[in-house]
Amino acid sequence: MYRYDEFDHAFVAERVEQFRGQVARRIAGELTEDAFKPLRLMNGLYLQLHAYMLRVAIPYGTLSARQMRKLAYIARTHDRGYGHFTTRQNIQFNWPKLDDVPTILDELADVEMHAIQTSGNCIRNTTADPLAGVAADEIDDPRVYAEIIRQWSTLHPEFSFLPRKFKIAVTGSPNDRAVTRGHDIGLRMHRDLQGRPGFEVMVGGGQGRTPIMAKTIRNFLPVDHLLSYLEAVLRVYNQLGRRDNIYKARIKILVQSEGAEKFAELVEAEWLQIRDNAVDLPMEERDRIAAYFAPPRYDDLPDVCPALDLAIAADRRFAAWVESNVVAHKQPGYAIATISLKPHGGIPGDASADQMDAVATLSEKFGFGELRVSYKQNLILPDVAKADLLALWRALDGLDLGTANAGRISDIIACPGLDYCNLANARSIPIAQRISERFTDLQRERDIGDISLNISGCINACAHHHVANIGILGVNKNGTEFYQVTLGGVATEDAAVGAIIGPAFDEWQIADAVEDIVDVYLHQRQTDETFIETYQRIGPQPFKETLYGTDQARQAG
Numbered sequence: 001m002y003r004y005d006e007f008d009h010a011f012v013a014e015r016v017e018q019f020r021g022q023v024a025r026r027i028a029g030e031l032t033e034d035a036f037k038p039l040r041l042m043n044g045l046y047l048q049l050h051a052y053m054l055r056v057a058i059p060y061g062t063l064s065a066r067q068m069r070k071l072a073y074i075a076r077t078h079d080r081g082y083g084h085f086t087t088r089q090n091i092q093f094n095w096p097k098l099d100d101v102p103t104i105l106d107e108l109a110d111v112e113m114h115a116i117q118t119s120g121n122c123i124r125n126t127t128a129d130p131l132a133g134v135a136a137d138e139i140d141d142p143r144v145y146a147e148i149i150r151q152w153s154t155l156h157p158e159f160s161f162l163p164r165k166f167k168i169a170v171t172g173s174p175n176d177r178a179v180t181r182g183h184d185i186g187l188r189m190h191r192d193l194q195g196r197p198g199f200e201v202m203v204g205g206g207q208g209r210t211p212i213m214a215k216t217i218r219n220f221l222p223v224d225h226l227l228s229y230l231e232a233v234l235r236v237y238n239q240l241g242r243r244d245n246i247y248k249a250r251i252k253i254l255v256q257s258e259g260a261e262k263f264a265e266l267v268e269a270e271w272l273q274i275r276d277n278a279v280d281l282p283m284e285e286r287d288r289i290a291a292y293f294a295p296p297r298y299d300d301l302p303d304v305c306p307a308l309d310l311a312i313a314a315d316r317r318f319a320a321w322v323e324s325n326v327v328a329h330k331q332p333g334y335a336i337a338t339i340s341l342k343p344h345g346g347i348p349g350d351a352s353a354d355q356m357d358a359v360a361t362l363s364e365k366f367g368f369g370e371l372r373v374s375y376k377q378n379l380i381l382p383d384v385a386k387a388d389l390l391a392l393w394r395a396l397d398g399l400d401l402g403t404a405n406a407g408r409i410s411d412i413i414a415c416p417g418l419d420y421c422n423l424a425n426a427r428s429i430p431i432a433q434r435i436s437e438r439f440t441d442l443q444r445e446r447d448i449g450d451i452s453l454n455i456s457g458c459i460n461a462c463a464h465h466h467v468a469n470i471g472i473l474g475v476n477k478n479g480t481e482f483y484q485v486t487l488g489g490v491a492t493e494d495a496a497v498g499a500i501i502g503p504a505f506d507e508w509q510i511a512d513a514v515e516d517i518v519d520v521y522l523h524q525r526q527t528d529e530t531f532i533e534t535y536q537r538i539g540p541q542p543f544k545e546t547l548y549g550t551d552q553a554r555q556a557g
């Protein structure tokens with residue numbers, strides 16, 4: 001893992017002390033809320049419906065056991081005993097007291113964490129493939145490049161006040177596990193004909209009220225030109241992005257208005273002007289940072305594990321967990337295990353302080369003290385010996401963290417919704433809980449197979465509902481909460497925005513509607529088809545007819 005150098009330590013410590021003074025002035029009445037707002041947002045502090053919320057950065061979703069224990073301590077000491085992991089691989093504390101926040105930031109600095117640039121019109125926390133460094137299909141470790149982007153972008157003087165917030169995602173694999181097309185800039189690694197690694201550069205993605213998937217503006221960018229090319233993209237956006245209308249200020253609107261081809265020409269022209277004098281990526285610096293992400297010293301283990309096979313055969317629940325929550329590791333004899341933060345009926349993405357402490361210990365016992373946070377609001381242990389999987393699952397099961405549902409229908413991504421967020425129109429959490437309770441039968445969930453279901457409480461789409469196979473959007477009609485359904489979204493390398501299926505459902509109808517959608521799929525699917533494959537083959541009409549009746553479905557179509 002990356003470790004802070006002297007500059008990092010001094011910079012974060014100075015920022016904490018600056019904010020401590022700003023908070024003291026706010027409490028003393030020397031700063032109005034309007035004057036305090038931009039200062040707190042620069043330090044990740046939001047004012048929500050009921051209290052302040054602090055968003056803490058987890059760069060590229062990588063945590064040490066020590067850092068996880070500190071998050072547990074903060075949850076227990078300064079919040080209400082839990083934290084909420086987000087789709088940007090951050091963690092949010094929903095109930096901190098204002099006068100405690102500088103102390104929290106000081107505690108975070110002790111373990112090389114902060115909340116800088118988790119808000120505001122700047123480059124936000126750079127996200128990455130949660131399987132970085134261990135995935136069997138990986139070309140190169142994207143955390144190296146995400147860390148380089150983090151260092152380059154933090155308080156970058158030219159890009160600290162962009163037209164709107166700006167999000168970058170990086171994957172080191174041609175198989176996308178970071179929703180790169182859903183970001184302002186998505187970087188997906190490939191190899192050229194000579195076998196050299198480089199990035200496909202995608203620009204102009206985003207969800208919200210205008211969901212658009214990013215367009216490829218460069219098929220291959222050598223890694224040593226990464227920073228100068230990013231600078232060119234951001235310069236074009238900073239110069240031409242709209243600042244007169246908050247709803248049209250994202251780079252996706254600029255790319256859409258100019259056209260992807262014209263936007264690419266503008267970037268290439270800007271890059272040609274700056275590339276010779278720009279701060280680019282010296283390979284020795286890349287190698288220095290890459291050394292922080294060197295793989296651990298794995299044991300020499302056989303890839304075939306008879307004890308694991310026997311355990312799978314003997315325990316149906318464990319077999320289901322291995323099937324859904326365990327994926328291949330590039331190192332023989334090891335596996336990657338997802339820890340579900342989605343127990344049936346639970347709050348998606350929440351983890352208690354006790355659970356965080358316990359997971360930190362498990363990461364040391366069954367790995368090398370490292371954890372990952374995925375955009376799907378789950379945790380991941382990246383280096384588990386196959387022979388240890390049964391013991392790990394038993395420990396997780398005792399913590400209510402052993403649910404066998406990664407990638408299943410109860411693995412719901414949900415934003416905090418109207419229970420917390422002052423932007424929301426409807427509640428997300430209770431709806432997610434009701435839907436997941438419909439699918440508690442282990443065999444039924446396994447039979448349904450891989451499927452994504454995401455719920456956002458407003459059009460800002462923090463839960464990525466647009467790119468879910470089944471997307472649910474909370475809306476408000478005359479003071480009543482309703483839920484609009486989209487079908488056909490995809491969040492992988494073939495990313496696509498789902499289509500609205502028809503009229504919205506009220507809070508008591510929506511769980512039934514989801515069951516009806518699943519039943520149509522089960523009835524219509526062909527052998528081994530996933531939900532999205534069936535939907536793409538048969539289209540929306542059979543789902544509409546079941547949900548609304550034949551006549552209404554024809555009108556909706």
